[in-house]
Amino acid sequence: MEQVQMVNSSEYSAAFFSLRAGKNVFLWLVVLAILAQMAAFVMVDFVGVLDVAEKATPADALPVKVTNQADEYVVTCLETEDARSKIWRPIFLWALPGSKFLGFAATMLLWVILAYAVQMSLVGRIGGAGSLTTAMLWGLVLLALLAPWQNIIQGSLVTGSLFNLEELETATRQIRSQSCVSEIPIFAWITYYSRFLGLPGVSLLVGIVIQLKFANAVKVMVLPLRESLESV
16 A cells, blocks of 8 residues: 555656646746846847937938038947847847747746646645745746736736837836936836836746745655655
8 A cells, every 4th residue: 555655656746747847948938038128128228229219200300411520420329329220129129029928928837837736746745735835826926027017907007027119118218318308316217227127137036936945845745755765
């Protein structure tokens, strides 16, 4: 009877290892999606690969007359910035919505795997249910952080950690236009960087917590099982 129970536990353990592999895949996809979004923000805000300023209409556009070396330098910088925008804008137009969808979809599948892992640990009595339940609850937190609330609830002040190019350009244009007119309040800076760096950073930390809790559950359940199987 004891040997039958150990065989059943080994079957549950093998199935659990498959769940762990799926968890690793989806968690890595979430991390890569968040890092891609953060990298895009850094490139737009700090590197300046996109020209987010309002463009003048053709009727308002005036020819630029180069009178000295300084003017020539300015024109060259503008042309370089416009050339970089032509390269990076199509990339961001695809990469940001793609990573936004990938991150949210992978998070949903990750939570499903965590829920199955909790059920398997309870039904199979292989241990680690406490840590897995904690990981599942943190998975709900991660799902709430990555949900596109700005698209689900139109006009809502609540936003998710992920964004597309239009949202990034609009926020960056607003903060830069304010800086040209007057000094920007500290609250505006905090809101801006919290939206595009803070929330994704918190989401990464939540992902790390999920990984640690899951690893703790595996450590609790696997070691006693291996010892019992080796003693047979």
